[in-house]
């Protein structure tokens with residue numbers, strides 16, 4: 001645990017805008033939205049796309065009653081790797097009062 005001296009939280013930042021969060025997955029989903037990367041799709045229509053599977057399951061339950069809640073996943077590993085390189089981690093500065 002030598003790397004974390006001081007204990008100030010790490011903030012992850014989007015390179016494309018001012019967006020920042022202390023959760024790296026939130027920033028990655030945000031960057032994927034910039035790139036219009038929506039690997040999860042509805043198998044029954046063309047309307048629902050998402051970076052996560054849960055909104056698709058919800059969509060199928062609402063829009064396609066009687067169908068199994070399911071989704072199509074077309075992940076692009078190369079693009080995901082570039083997204084992982086995209087987020088910038090920085091230590092937030094301690095607030096001086």
Ligand SMILES: [Zn+2]
Nearest residue numbers: 014016017019
């Ligand atoms: Zn952004």
Ligand SMILES: [Zn+2]
Nearest residue numbers: 042044045063
């Ligand atoms: Zn649908």
